[in-house]
Amino acid sequence: MTKLARRTLLATLAAPALARAQGGWPNRTIRLVVPFPPGGSTDVVGRLAAERLGAVLGQTVVVENRGGASGGVGSQAVARMAPDGYSLVVSGVGSHGIVPAVVANPGYDALRDFTHVGMLGLFNSVLVVHPSFPARDFAGFVAEARRRPGAINYATSGNGSSNHILGELIKHEAGVEIVHVPYRGAGPALQAVLGNEVPAMCDSLPSAAPHIAAGSLRALAVSARQRVASLPEVPTFAELGLPRIVVENWFGIAGPAGMPADATARLSRALAEILTQPELVARFRAIGFEPLVQDPATHTAFVADNLTFWAEAVRRTGVTAN
Template sequence: MHPLAKACAALALTAVTTLAHAWPDKPVKIVVPYPPGGNVDVAARLIGPGLQAAFGQPFIVENKPGAGGMIAGEQVARSAPDGYTLFMAANGPLLFSPLIFKRQAYKWDRDFEPISSVSYTPLVLQVRPGLPVKTLGDLLALAKQEPGKLNMASPGAGTTNHLVSELLQSLTGARWTTAQYKGNAPATTDLLGGQVDFNFDQISVSLPYIKEGRTRGLAVTTAQRVPSLPDVPTFAEAGVPGMEAATFTGLLAPKGTPPEVLAQLSQALDKILRQPDIIQRFQELGADAQASSPADFTRYLAAEDARWTPIIERAGITAN
């Protein structure tokens, strides 16, 4: 190697090493696109202490709700790519909202660097007890006999719960009316009160109602049955393959953040999310803690984007 080239290579290596050792030298902000208390917020607060222990600097959670999570997303996308502002994202704010709100303020692959997944939360389809169906097949048959008569409670347009319902209609040809609510709580209240016929919800939320007989679980969006609901089949078992789905949380940084910073964060998250107490805390939320490499998380996001974008466009889903 030419002496000058060798010197340049050495300088480049030194610069990378210096940056890797220098970061972080001040607190790091994790921007959450929802108010305090929800699963995404709790997930950020669960990993924060472990990141602080790993890097010796505080990881501060900042809640920025609004516009389907896009306020938070825009803030992070416009931040300096220096590793000090991170985005604790979920399906909706990262993939769905830019389509639903009809403004491309950011795109996940153009404006962010995926770091790692954090958790995955599967869903269950549950019906009110008075509905004369015992199985998923019964529900679909009824929906086909009387298209639009059944009502499905959605916690909001473009939520994962809503899109999974649209996916089921697309796969089966069944049709029902979607009742949009502002959040899970009022949707669940009306389901329990019999004002709507069924919904998709996180298993952790639905579990007590199913156990008490206040709702009936018909199928789960997982590859295998869920231990807490051993009598509820998967959609594939119930005759509808292709319904595996989950609400994910994951960590991203602004586009251009140094790869060595992304790698350090990903490696730290892998260790944090293997800790038994952290795994248990996520299980209490009905979620599976699962880290990934930046490359694997990027591939997952690309697959999810390709899967859900046509469903949003075909259903004509827009923000109210």
């Protein structure tokens, strides 16, 4: 065989592989739906992840906010999109844990209608008040609530959210009557508390942490099993005599069911890469978010267990989506 013939043969054999590489996933912009309005924890974490994923994947990852129904609206939309790997959603404890437990027909099956690619991380929630609130600590908050039963409102990101459940657990375990005021996401709820329209809020740490650090919100207690590194001075509910108040939250990345195996595997590897980048790890931990790597199989099993856990929590508190 001549050199020319040999080069021609090698080029012919390499052409399909080259074509696959050039046309493989991803070869265009990826949409990442954040199923809550801008400004909340899901948005904060989702945008940080989108920026890093875009750099690793070599394609732009555009964040699209689709709020409503504690994450249900945006999640349902993604479940119905083409399973080509170009439409993803930030999944989480609300949309893929609590909503299925409180809504008879949320419009999607949290397991069967999604490809659960991997975890982003875990975080806790915090009870905060406006600085003008008369109580300086949780004991003072309880005393004030008992002095004025039914007069203190608390905001959350919406009915049926993990923070709604946290508020109901506080009511149940502390024996106080406080009134839930739901918003269409943590962003609008935060603005209401920062503006002192509502005096208190149960919020997730990633969205509340910057305002606590700035002094525009006062943190009274965290829902963690132990004090969190980003707020070492804030006690847990367990330390305050309420050990049954533990609310642990999570965010992950999911796409519609039936995503191509190569896209799922590539995205899973990209997630693992960004979640071990020291700079991103530091930024996440600074807002009370602990990154965690899970492969698709492990994360799917985690979501299944999470659904069972929150179904029991909803039964215990009687929380509804109304």
